[in-house]
Amino acid sequence: MKIAIFSTKEYDIEFLNKANENFGNVHELKFFETKLNKETALLANDFEVVSAFVNDDLSRETIEILSRGKTKLIAQRAAGYNNIDLKALKEFGIKAVRVPAYSPNAVAEYTIAMMLSLNRKIHRAYDRAREKNFSLKGLMGFDMKGKTVGIIGTGKIGMNVARILKGFDCNIIAYDKYPNPDCEEFCVEYTDLDSIFEKSDIITIHSPLVPETYHIINKRAISLMKDGVMIINTSRGELFDTQAVIDGIKSRKIGSVGMDVYEEESDIFFEDLSDKVVEDDLLSILLTFPNVIVTGHQAFFTDTAMNNIAYVTLENISEYEKGLELTNEIKSK
Numbered sequence: 081m082k083i084a085i086f087s088t089k090e091y092d093i094e095f096l097n098k099a100n101e102n103f104g105n106v107h108e109l110k111f112f113e114t115k116l117n118k119e120t121a122l123l124a125n126d127f128e129v130v131s132a133f134v135n136d137d138l139s140r141e142t143i144e145i146l147s148r149g150k151t152k153l154i155a156q157r158a159a160g161y162n163n164i165d166l167k168a169l170k171e172f173g174i175k176a177v178r179v180p181a182y183s184p185n186a187v188a189e190y191t192i193a194m195m196l197s198l199n200r201k202i203h204r205a206y207d208r209a210r211e212k213n214f215s216l217k218g219l220m221g222f223d224m225k226g227k228t229v230g231i232i233g234t235g236k237i238g239m240n241v242a243r244i245l246k247g248f249d250c251n252i253i254a255y256d257k258y259p260n261p262d263c264e265e266f267c268v269e270y271t272d273l274d275s276i277f278e279k280s281d282i283i284t285i286h287s288p289l290v291p292e293t294y295h296i297i298n299k300r301a302i303s304l305m306k307d308g309v310m311i312i313n314t315s316r317g318e319l320f321d322t323q324a325v326i327d328g329i330k331s332r333k334i335g336s337v338g339m340d341v342y343e344e345e346s347d348i349f350f351e352d353l354s355d356k357v358v359e360d361d362l363l364s365i366l367l368t369f370p371n372v373i374v375t376g377h378q379a380f381f382t383d384t385a386m387n388n389i390a391y392v393t394l395e396n397i398s399e400y401e402k403g404l405e406l407t408n409e410i411k412s413k
């Protein structure tokens with residue numbers, strides 16, 4: 081089957097070609113480096129299957145253009161699918177599949193890496209050592225043992241964060257719209273959202289981006305938090321009200337922030353902009369703070385995750401091709 085694969089970097093091509101060998105190279109993969117959006121959708125005119133990544137824009141307009149061509153299936157190479165208009169998919173008779181769990185460990189481990197780096201100021205010590213500055217001034221952290229960590233969203237990733245934090249002897253509290261009974265073994269105590277804000281030394285978010293979670297970290301939430309709180313977002317940028325987070329850092333209410341995602345990341349992340357002027361003022365401000373770590377949506381990026389993403393994407397497409405039930409179908413509500 082001919083598949084138009086958008087937003088591809090060298091590493092995507094490598095892993096998808098390798099996975100295709102497992103399927104006897106039956107899939108005809110056409111790689112497009114460009115993002116999929118209403119301007120580029122015509123490139124997929126002749127393809128029954130289109131594969132997209134997190135910052136591809138599958139809004140109604142894009143889907144309508146795809147529907148005028150041959151496209152019948154969107155294969156999302158990710159777990160989250162907030163970039164896809166599900167109502168439009170239904171309207172235009174296009175199905176979508178995703179990779180629900182390519183490696184929750186990858187994202188959970190990265191979340192912990194961010195926590196530890198911010199706490200122990202590894203990012204600052206690294207820069208200092210390169211300048212042969214071995215002063216410890218400003219590098220003091222805190223023991224993780226006994227600290228209260230609030231996890232918002234205890235699905236596959238949030239639960240793995242709890243599993244790792246149990247090893248640090250943290251006190252783990254959580255909020256989830258649908259609490260996960262499997263989390264109990266990691267000593268997770270469920271509570272309401274405001275209590276998470278009020279009681280946590282560290283808050284980490286692992287819920288999807290849905291209308292209820294949009295700007296879940298906002299001015300009001302921040303006002304309830306402990307002074308010096310650490311907040312980590314490896315989920316989706318829009319869970320942060322970025323301006324409110326910046327204000328919270330400036331007022332010293334927030335002690336540190338780790339962001340692997342950003343509200344306006346779609347034209348910025350995954351690109352090398354090192355010789356360009358970045359026009360995004362909020363991002364520019366965030367990058368000036370010593371107590372903020374911003375990374376470019378890399379929490380998923382391990383060899384295990386890349387293998388799984390490539391393999392499950394092609395398996396999803398094979399199911400479609402054979403007319404089988406789509407195990408990982410994204411159902412419109």
Ligand SMILES: NC(=O)c1ccc[n+]([C@@H]2O[C@H](COP(=O)([O-])OP(=O)(O)OC[C@H]3O[C@@H](n4cnc5c(N)ncnc54)[C@H](O)[C@@H]3O)[C@@H](O)[C@H]2O)c1
Nearest residue numbers: 160233234235236237256257258287288292314315379380
């Ligand atoms: N940075 C990255 O590289 C990266 C990679 C993969 C996933 N993610 C993000 O991580 C998110 C979580 O992934 P997952 O695999 O753990 O998903 P999951 O579906 O297993 O878990 C999500 C959890 O959030 C809960 N939830 C749903 N609505 C909620 C609400 N309104 N308030 C609080 N909790 C709510 C669900 O009940 C569930 O327990 C994804 O949606 C995606 O946005 C980021």
